[in-house]
Amino acid sequence: MAPTKVLDPENINENIKNLVYAVRGELYIRASELQKEGKKIIFTNVGNPHALGQKPLTFPRQVMALCQAPFLIDDPNVDLLFPADAIARAKLYLSYTSGGLGAYSDSRGLPGIRQEVCDFLLQRDGYxxxxxxxxxxxxxxxxxxxxxxxxxxxxxxxxxxxIPQYPLYSATIELVGGTLVPYYLNEENNWGLDIKDLRQQVAAARNKGINVRALVFINPGNPTGQCLSESNLRDLIEFCHNENILMLADEVYQQNIYQDERPFLSAKKVLMDLGLPYSKEVELVSFHTVSKGYWGECGQRGGYFELTNIHPKAVDELYKVASISLSPNVPGQIFVGLMVNPPKPNDISYPRYLQESKSILESLRRRAHIMTDGFNSCRNITCNFTEGAMYSFPKVKLPPAAVAAAKAAGKAPDVFYCIKLLEATGISTVPGSGFGQKEGTFHLRTTILPSEEDMPEVMQMFKKFNDEFMSAYEGDLLTNNHHL
Amino acid sequence: MAPTKVLDPENINENIKNLVYAVRGELYIRASELQKEGKKIIFTNVGNPHALGQKPLTFPRQVMALCQAPFLIDDPNVDLLFPADAIARAKLYLSYTSGGLGAYSDSRGLPGIRQEVCDFLLQRDGYxxxxxxxxxxxxxxxxxxxxxxxxxxxxxxxxxxxIPQYPLYSATIELVGGTLVPYYLNEENNWGLDIKDLRQQVAAARNKGINVRALVFINPGNPTGQCLSESNLRDLIEFCHNENILMLADEVYQQNIYQDERPFLSAKKVLMDLGLPYSKEVELVSFHTVSKGYWGECGQRGGYFELTNIHPKAVDELYKVASISLSPNVPGQIFVGLMVNPPKPNDISYPRYLQESKSILESLRRRAHIMTDGFNSCRNITCNFTEGAMYSFPKVKLPPAAVAAAKAAGKAPDVFYCIKLLEATGISTVPGSGFGQKEGTFHLRTTILPSEEDMPEVMQMFKKFNDEFMSAYEGDLLTNNHHL
Structure with a gap:
């Protein structure tokens, strides 16, 4: 008999076994299987715009092509395929590197790009x-x-x-062996942040001996789509200051805003506006990416974080850890540069850039409405408007018979619902339990990314499925409704 | 008084504080400072070929440019800038994606590229x-x-x-909270692997209550450059099988071979050749990258690993963890495809690909000789030949006075030597203590990557520095030699 394997499931790192990442969990794996079997799947489980037909912006891709193939710049025919400002920008970015895109950069990234990020932050926040x-x-x-x-x-x-949260957080906290302390967003108040609940959760955790060290907030919210107001942010900062809690500001959806009352405000700006002692004392880390906004360049893997009021020795330690994997991918760094420094009004490529980015953003805004309205027209479903980000997170009131059927099938009720939805329609969503939800409530997350053209059909398929599902599990009542 | 910060150095993860990554450690940071001050630095601390002037291969960069800017493919002028086989290849790779390079792929990478890797492995190993x-x-x-x-x-x-090892391993083991169990390569035997020492180290570790679970080996060696023979590999596999130890085969330098007696043999091939029970029981993970070989595409961050005889549930868990960061960067994946499936003899781009790759590899071989010979001509220095990989790891016999001076300066003797070297010449190396070395011996690691043209001058600067250093710390004896 062969001995037990080193990587026998009994013998692997427990943190890894325990962690759950629902965005690519059971539903995604089932969807991938069905796709292999030939079923048409609409992957709305993850915010992956290009996979659903969104076209990349042209200018950044021109610059990137030239950076990858710098010999084109010296080709006499280069002007036939590339505008002059893309050529100039590629030269600039190549001058930031020591050896082009094939050389490792500094482990924090190219200094020239980091300077462009600073210029962008100064312009955005005034600091x-x-x-x-x-x-x-x-x-x-x-x-x-x-x-x-x-x-x-x-x-x-x-x-x-x-709670609900993006499961990157719950999964990573499990991976590094910490404890997630939940605070609940208020669904009745459009997923607003409730400082009173936060205060209670911190007190309760501390009573249990937990060192509450950091607070994650996502603005605009994922999966909830809410946009925090300035006063929300101020309260949050004061709270963290009083409680000596480090702030992790997930601001990756800062360009994805679908209402005009609350434009995006960065935590950094609100913190600096508050002045002393906050501006010098609150530890803040802010995250951004090229994967969202009207860029949607997920596959390029580019992003950055900014450290504010972090102890210099801790900065050194972060630098040291980053250095183990040598450097972030350099093409992704260039995309960060392009995102924070897009074409300007007098540039040749500006009109096209403006047209492309505006049309994506305006369409997303319309789709946010179509989806919210669509869900709210469905039986037993209520849904807050997607004020920002890329998701809709409707609440599904599941009939007791459906909850019982799920139990019999050994599934959580929302997982049961989402699998039925997937099998009936090909729409691949993520059950609310993957994000956390109040006991006894059930949700699902879907992106608002199916193309505007496809959206009516997607919502129709959904409605038809939901009607039949509710009919099947609400018995007589249902039969009556069905014949109305 | 402000309260202690959350990320006060006292309060951060101890594993991170304890880890050391010398390749970008004290020497690198000092070199970066000197560079900022205007000194010309030759960065030989890390295998980063393009940063030292190596040109990227043309064909893969053409394909990548087209993948990044697919609209070029439809441009009537595309043929003026790109050969037909690059265009065809770009179309193929785009067909592997769902939405081009801007879409997340599966968390294990694009299935089409993974198939190309399998085709390459079959051709390389016959399995x-x-x-x-x-x-x-x-x-x-x-x-x-x-x-x-x-x-x-x-x-x-x-x-x-x-030992010596590439500090990725020591640093990561510290980061994840495990224990490094050293086994010593035999410098006198050209850094050969000694199974007897290995056996003793395992026994000693087990006596201390350590569960010895995995063995890292690097072939060709980093920093040592040795190439393992088939019988070495067989012994290693049998040993791991008997001791129930998982094998981690770092084979990133498989294309970097500078002698003809021992061509590269993969652990996978030797394992499969051994047959039952080994071929079905030994747990093996093999690593490869686009950063080395004649590619040197470090900044693109592309690589892969292959799992052999790993428990299917452990494979699932690895997939789950990979999914938290959604997908590896897609351009890097395409580079992996290009590496494992380069132009073939009848392709338009083949002659150029062959000429470029051959000239890089032949030059590296010549540089391996120039460097080894150069070091061996230096006072108090002996150096094994770089049979493979990208490094030279000479032993420096430091005079007692130098060891005392280092102690007085609060530095390890090899760090002291390397800093003096850096300050005198701008050559940025890594002290042997960053890789581990036998007590009382001192080494440094340098890459063999300075251009062939620059190499004589680099070695001359080194020799001059070393002569002066040895003169300064060997007193009279030295003065005599100096005047010979």
Missing amino acids: PSDPDLIFLTDGASKGVMQLLNIIVRDKKDGILCP | PSDPDLIFLTDGASKGVMQLLNIIVRDKKDGILCP
């Missing part, structure tokens, strides 16, 4: 930034993982996360 | 591979980190590492 406190990363997720890894020492270290 | 057991990664380092993370449960879990 200066230090390039040595900007770390470029392979997407924002990698940065979040680096931060949680340095903050968490053991199971007694607690990280406050909104 | 089939399964695309679901190939994981594409952001460079090989990220893969190594994923594996060590799942293997190590706590401080009692031991990982065998060669």
Whole structure:
């Protein structure tokens, strides 16, 4: 008999076994299987715009092509395929590197790009930034993982996360061996942040001996789509200051805003506006990415974080850890540069850039409405408007018979519902339990990314499925409704 | 008084504080400072070929430019700038994606590229591979980190590492909270692997209550450059089988071979050749990258690992962890495809590809000789030939007065020597203590990557510095030699 394997499931790192990442969990794996069998799947489980037909912006891709193939710049025919401002920009970015895109950069990223990020932050917030406190990363997720890894020492270290939350946080906290301390967003108040609940959760966690060390907030919200107001942010900062809690500001959806009352405000700006002692004392890490906005360049894996009021020795330690994997991918760094420094009004490529980015953003806004309205027209479903980000997170009131059927099938009720939806329609969503939800409530998350053209059909398929599902599990009542 | 910060150095994850990554450690940081002050620095601390002037291969960059800017493919002038086989290849790779390079791929990477890796492995080794057991990664380092993370449960879990070793291993083992169990390569025997020493180290570690779970080996060696023979590899596999130890095969330098007696043999091939029970029982993970070879595409961050005889549930867990950061960067994946499937003899781009890759490899071979010979002509220095990989790892016999001076300066003797070298010449190396070395011996690691043209001058600067250093610390004896 062969001995037990080293990587026998009994013998692997428990943190890895325990962690759950629902966005690519059971539903995604089932969807991939069905796709292999030939079923048409609409992948709305993850915010992956290009996979659903969104076209990349042209200018950044021109610059990137030239950076990858710098010999084109010297080709006499280059002007036939590339505008002059793309050529100039490629030359600039190549001058930031030592050896082009094939050379490792500094482990925090190319200094020239980090300076562009600082210029962008100054323009956005009105406050200066230090390039040595900007770390470029392979997407924002990698940065979040680096931060949680340095903050968490053991199971007694607690990280406050909104519920519902993006499971990057719950999964990574489990991976690094910490404890997630939940605070609940208020669905009745459009997923608003409730400082009173936050205060209670911190007190309760501390009573249990948890060191509450950091707070995650996502603005605009994922999966909830809410946009925080200035006063919300101020309260949050004051709270964290009083309680000596480090703030992790997930601001990857800062360009995805679908209402005009609350434009995006960065935590950094609100913190600096508050002045002393906050502006010098509150530890803040802010994350951004090229994967969202009207860019949607997920596959390029570009992002950054900015450190504010972080102890210089901790900055050194973060630098040291980043250096183990040598450098973030350099093409992704260039995309960060392009995102923070897009074409300007007098540039040749500006009109096209403006037209492309505006049309994506305006369409997303319309789709946010179509989807919210569509869900709210469905039986037993209520849905807050997607004020920002890329998701709709409707609440599904599941009939007791459906809950019982799920139990019999050994599934959580929302998982049961989402699998039925997938099998009936090909729409691949993520059950609310993957994000956390109040006991006894059930949700699902879907992106608002199916193309505007496809959206009516997607919502119709959904409605038809939901009607039949509710009919099947609400018995007589249903039969009556059905014949109305 | 402000309260202690959350990220006060006292309060951060101890594993992170304890880890050391010398390749970008004290020497690198000092070199970066000197560079900022205007000094010309020759960065030989890290295998980063393009940063020292190596040109990228043309064909892969053409394909990548087209993949990044697919609209060029439809441009009537595309043929003026791109050969037909690059266009065809770009179309093929785009067909592997769902939405081009801007879409997240599967968390293991694009299935089409994983199939190309399997085709390459079949051709290289003569044995089939399964695309679901190939994981594409952001460079090989990220893969190594994923594996060590799942293997190590706590401080009692031991990982065998060669000494000297590439500090990715020591740093990551510290990061994930395990214990490094050293085994010593034999410098007198051209850095050969000594199974007897290995056996003793395992026994000693087990006596101390360490669960020895995995063995790292690097072939060709980093920093040592040795190439393992088939019988070496067979012994190693049998040993791991008998001791129930998982094998981590770092084979990133498989294309970098500078002698003809021992061509590269993969651990997978030797394992399969051994037949039963080994071929079905030994747990093996093999790593490869686009950063080395004649590619040197470090900044693109592309790599893969192959799992052999790993428990299917452990494979699932690795997939789950990979999914937290969604997908490796897609351009890096395409580079992996290009590396494993380069132009073939009848392709338009073949002659150029052949000429470029051959000239890089032949020059590296000549540089390996120039460097070894150069070091061996220096006073108090002996150096094994670089049979493979990209490094030279000479032993420096430091005079007692130099060791005393280092002590007085609060530095390890080899660090002291390397800093003096850096300050005198601008040559940025890594002290042997960063890799591990036998007590009382001192080494440094330098890459063989300075251009062939620059190499004589680099070696001359080194020799001059070393002469003066030895003169200064060997007193009279020295003065005599100096005047010979």
